[in-house]
Amino acid sequence: MSSADDNVVKEISLAYPELYKMCSSTLESNQHRIRSAISMLTYHALGGTDKGTSVSLGMSLEPVIIGLETHDRIDGDGKVIDSRKKLFSKGSSTTKVIVSGDYMYIVGIRNAYNYAPKVVKYIIKASSVRANAIFATQDNLKNSSVTEDECKRLVRSLVAVDFLTLMESAADLADADQATIERMGECGTYIGMAVKVQEDLLDLVGTGKDRPAMQAFVEGRVSLPIVYSIQGSGQVREAFAKADLTQKEAQALLPLIRSTDCESRCKEFIAECMSKARSIIEGLKESEYKDALLSYIGSKDLLA
Secondary structure: OOHHHOOOOOOOOOOOOOHHHHHHHHHHHHHHHHHHHHHHHHHHOOOOOOOHHHHHHHHHHHHHHHHHHHOOOOOOOOOOHHHHHHOOOOOHHHHHHHHHHHHHHHHHHHHHHHHOHHHHHHHHHHHHHHHHHHHHHHHOOOOOOHHHHHHHHHHHHHHHHHHHHHHHHHHHOOOHHHHHHHHHHHHHHHHHHHHHHHHHHHHHHHHOOOOOHHHHHOOOOOOHHHHHHHHOOOOHHHHOOOOOOOEEEEEEEEHHHHHOOHHHHHHHHHHHHHHHHHHHHHOOOOOHHHHHHHHHHHHOOOOO
């Protein structure tokens, strides 16, 4: 994983100083570390033997995904979302954030064409799915009527597609057959859903006595934990739909949100997703990499 990151950092170091700083900061996220580990372990678990190929996979997919994520930091009004400004230097404009996302995306595409051509078709597919999901997410801001199934489709398209893409790409680079490639994509979807719902749950209810950010709730971005909490309380539903809701007002609802079955339902869903992912991986040929992949998805690092 470090080799892939080192190569990406070397490439972006040639950029304008502030652009380099903005791009390099995006390599510090937890999801980036998770995706990198899973893609490389998947490649080797499916019989891939060339370490250079697994590094090329990370050099291609991660900059693309990071570039797309960077664009997600712009809200529907074209402003940088407050909770995500800390990732960049103080005062970074919307234009600079967009350009940094474009730059990372181009770095990934260029690396894919140069070092892992098979990955290009997966990048194109994922980019298309994500584009549609971004529009759907924006159209559903503050929509307290979104159903559980509708929300799951949004999560699957906006975030889980990243994990689907990296596991399908890894399988293809390892010369797996089409059925195996599709199974690994399904596995990636389950893992991505679990990771995203866990992240959204922490944002909504926090851990222990820590006060959660509740940023998605304030911004009106639909998540599965929010849908479950809305289903459990009319007051929460009304607050979510409020146009000018403040963080303080949202956090005042925390005891009410915690009194619903939101947390237990999310944990049940996460456990179900991870069980299905493990079942697919367990069907692979025995190897140390298969064992390492199973161990990793069962670790605390994945759902931190």
